[in-house]
Amino acid sequence: MSGASERTVSERAVSERAEAWRASWAVGLAVAAYGISFGALAVASGLDVWQACVLSAVMFSGGSQFALIGVLAAGGAASGPAAIAGATLLGLRNGLYAVRVSPIVGPGWAKRLLAGHLTIDESTAVATAQPTLESQRIGFWATGTIIWVGWNLMTLAGALLGDLLGDVSAYGLDAAAAAAFLGLVWPRLRALQPVAVAVGAAVVTTLTIPVLPPGLPVLVAALVALVVGIPDLLGRPGGPEPRLVHHDDVPPAPDSGESER
Amino acid sequence: MTVWQIIIVASIAVLAIKLVGYLVPERVLQTPTAARTANLMTVALLSGLIVVQTIGSGQGILIDARLPAIVAAAGLFALRVPFILVIVAAAGVAAALRALGWAA
Numbered sequence: 001m002s003g004a005s006e007r008t009v010s011e012r013a014v015s016e017r018a019e020a021w022r023a024s025w026a027v028g029l030a031v032a033a034y035g036i037s038f039g040a041l042a043v044a045s046g047l048d049v050w051q052a053c054v055l056s057a058v059m060f061s062g063g064s065q066f067a068l069i070g071v072l073a074a075g076g077a078a079s080g081p082a083a084i085a086g087a088t089l090l091g092l093r094n095g096l097y098a099v100r101v102s103p104i105v106g107p108g109w110a111k112r113l114l115a116g117h118l119t120i121d122e123s124t125a126v127a128t129a130q131p132t133l134e135s136q137r138i139g140f141w142a143t144g145t146i147i148w149v150g151w152n153l154m155t156l157a158g159a160l161l162g163d164l165l166g167d168v169s170a171y172g173l174d175a176a177a178a179a180a181f182l183g184l185v186w187p188r189l190r191a192l193q194p195v196a197v198a199v200g201a202a203v204v205t206t207l208t209i210p211v212l213p214p215g216l217p218v219l220v221a222a223l224v225a226l227v228v229g230i231p232d233l234l235g236r237p238g239g240p241e242p243r244l245v246h247h248d249d250v251p252p253a254p255d256s257g258e259s260e261r
Numbered sequence: 262m263t264v265w266q267i268i269i270v271a272s273i274a275v276l277a278i279k280l281v282g283y284l285v286p287e288r289v290l291q292t293p294t295a296a297r298t299a300n301l302m303t304v305a306l307l308s309g310l311i312v313v314q315t316i317g318s319g320q321g322i323l324i325d326a327r328l329p330a331i332v333a334a335a336g337l338f339a340l341r342v343p344f345i346l347v348i349v350a351a352a353g354v355a356a357a358l359r360a361l362g363w364a365a
């Protein structure tokens with residue numbers, strides 16, 4: 001009898017591992033494919049192929065990377081401090097993800113150093129969506145590794161392609177950049193509070209573009225989050241506080257089917 | 262600053278934030294206010310970037326083919342069209358409007 005129940009337990013563990021791998025591949029490949037648009041847009045913003053590749057290899061955080069090249073495209077190297085500030089602020093959430101996945105990664109400084117580099121929206125989302133510690137570990141490492149490898153390969157491909165295209169506005173790549181930001185924010189707009197912040201930030205940005213140097217309007221818009229977030233204006237009345245990282249709070253990979261859950 | 266300096270400083274900053282998260286005790290940052298504000302900060306920054314990328318032109322506002330393209334993208338995201346297809350479609354709308362001479 002104990003033999004039968006052990007078998008059931010181990011069978012369940014096998015299927016949980018398989019599910020973690022399946023989710024990792026689905027999310028990983030979808031996100032990695034999108035690296036091609038980053039590579040092409042980076043080159044369109046005035047970066048060379050190597051600069052685009054270094055960003056994907058070292059910074060490795062899509063939102064921050066797009067923010068950096070967006071500001072550089074508008075203001076050039078003179079807007080460097082604003083570009084750095086924008087990328088850094090957008091990377092703050094990764095620090096919170098790290099706090100959440102730290103127990104999943106476990107001890108060992110070399111392992112934690114590597115895990116730190118792979119701590120992004122998607123690896124956190126897949127890991128925390130798994131039911132057991134073992135499958136959470138698979139989800140984190142598999143998703144992070146698949147995306148890192150794929151994102152860098154596709155960035156290189158996109159950068160080489162962008163180099164060949166020349167005048168990118170004829171191909172609508174400037175509009176593609178705006179659509180990419182929209183795609184990053186879209187899964188987060190599921191409640192009144194984030195929608196209000198998005199609208200407020202858009203208004204503030206529109207009003208400050210003509211009066212502030214490139215890069216700064218976005219930083220001023222970030223203040224809207226502090227004004228609404230700290231006193232919890234327009235929060236869910238009586239509802240549970242949002243957890244630090246819940247897979248609903250992290251944008252699912254676009255065509256992973258996660259949003260159907 | 263040179264572009265390389267900007268890239269290296271920003272990359273180190275973003276990487277450092279991730280690593281710092283593994284050093285701090287869980288209870289410090291895991292407050293509802295910190296979590297909520299960080300999530301909203303991401304929304305605010307992305308929303309600001311959408312506006313800059315759609316109607317910004319240096320230090321000025323310019324309405325051109327990007328605006329109809331982003332409206333089309335929003336419609337497609339609402340219909341749950343996969344990310345990469347929406348990006349391609351947005352580029353296609355802007356490229357087509359420019360090729361036809363209907364928008365700058």
